[in-house]
Amino acid sequence: MATLQSLDPHTPMFAQFKEETGPIVLANTFVVPAEKTEAFLALFRRQAEFMKAQPGFVSLRMHRGTAGSRLLMNIATWESTEALAKAFGSPEFQRMAAEFPDDVVFYPHVFEQIDA
Structure with a gap:
């Protein structure tokens, strides 16, 4: 199973x-070995x-780092x-999450929009 890390250690997912x-x-930023992409x-x-x-799902987009980067990033709106949390905690989702290889690392973080 992949490793889940906090992007901000003060606020775990x-x-x-x-x-x-x-x-x-x-x-959600993923570090994936090139041969497993x-x-x-x-x-x-x-x-x-x-x-x-x-x-409650709205949309998602996956992005790949450039210049040979091993990073992928999913941006999902809910x-x-x-x-x-309900979708993430479902048994079906957890079964699929367990299939990711051990050498993949996830860095998920939740954001809310603010006016710039």
Whole structure:
């Protein structure tokens, strides 16, 4: 199973799930060994189809780092932290998450929009 790391150690993802707010954006950065990128993306696409069918899902986009980077980043919009937490905690999602290789690292973080 992949490793889940906090992007901000002061605010771990599971603590963020307790914050009742929305709409929110989940920015999830993945560090993936180059030779495993295609297999990772195939599994991610399966996982994305599941998430798209969940209540409160709005949209998602996957991005790849440039210049040979091993980073991928998913930007997903949800109606609320509650909807995201429920989808994330579902047994089906957890089964798929367990399929990611041990040498993949996830850095998820929840954001809410502010006016610039």
